[in-house]
Amino acid sequence: MTYYVLPLYHLLMKKCPKCKRIQEDDKFYIKKTHPNGIVERRSYCIECGKKDRDAWRKANKAWDDARNNAYNKKHARIIRGHKLKTAFWPDLTPEQALEKYDEMLIAQNGTCYLCNGLDKRIHPITGTRWQLAVDHDARTGKVRGLLCNAHNRALGLFNHDIGLLERSIAYLKKHGG
Numbered sequence: 001m002t003y004y005v006l007p008l009y010h011l012l013m014k015k016c017p018k019c020k021r022i023q024e025d026d027k028f029y030i031k032k033t034h035p036n037g038i039v040e041r042r043s044y045c046i047e048c049g050k051k052d053r054d055a056w057r058k059a060n061k062a063w064d065d066a067r068n069n070a071y072n073k074k075h076a077r078i079i080r081g082h083k084l085k086t087a088f089w090p091d092l093t094p095e096q097a098l099e100k101y102d103e104m105l106i107a108q109n110g111t112c113y114l115c116n117g118l119d120k121r122i123h124p125i126t127g128t129r130w131q132l133a134v135d136h137d138a139r140t141g142k143v144r145g146l147l148c149n150a151h152n153r154a155l156g157l158f159n160h161d162i163g164l165l166e167r168s169i170a171y172l173k174k175h176g177g
């Protein structure tokens with residue numbers, strides 16, 4: 001591919017039809033860069049474009065918010081599917097990873113495998129409980145179950161060491177626990 005350098009291009013001036021000001025062309029957003037290197041810019045300058053968008057947003061706030069929320073919700077699910085896939089189920093598609101999680105959640109009655117409770121934390125954005133964490137064996141990559149944050153962390157603090165956990169139980173029993 002051959003690139004043509006246009007050394008003086010940045011010195012071009014351009015007139016905005018809205019504010020009538022003549023400004024350097026970098027005060028206008030790029031609309032498209034053509035394969036031949038020619039840069040096409042928006043007709044309104046950046047400042048007028050922003051004013052227009054702000055005015056539009058102000059007039060359509062409720063509708064725009066609803067649309068953004070719907071968009072974010074839809075994407076949140078896909079993003080979560082990708083995260084689950086990458087971290088725990090590399091052989092599954094993001095959609096299958098989500099299904100796998102739901103399957104496990106139903107099998108555990110929607111609660112932590114250890115305490116049969118929910119995560120104590122409230123998610124700052126959704127206002128609902130945090131979803132249970134996927135607990136897996138870091139050495140084998142094998143998923144064990146779904147745990148609330150507290151018990152997922154607790155196992156981590158015990159290094160998933162069965163001997164250490166058994167000694168902890170014996171210790172508590174010895175002291176009347």
Ligand SMILES: [Zn+2]
Pocket residue numbers: 016017018019020021044045046047048049
């Ligand atoms: Zn302008």
Ligand SMILES: [Zn+2]
Pocket residue numbers: 112113114115116117147148149150151152
């Ligand atoms: Zn728990």
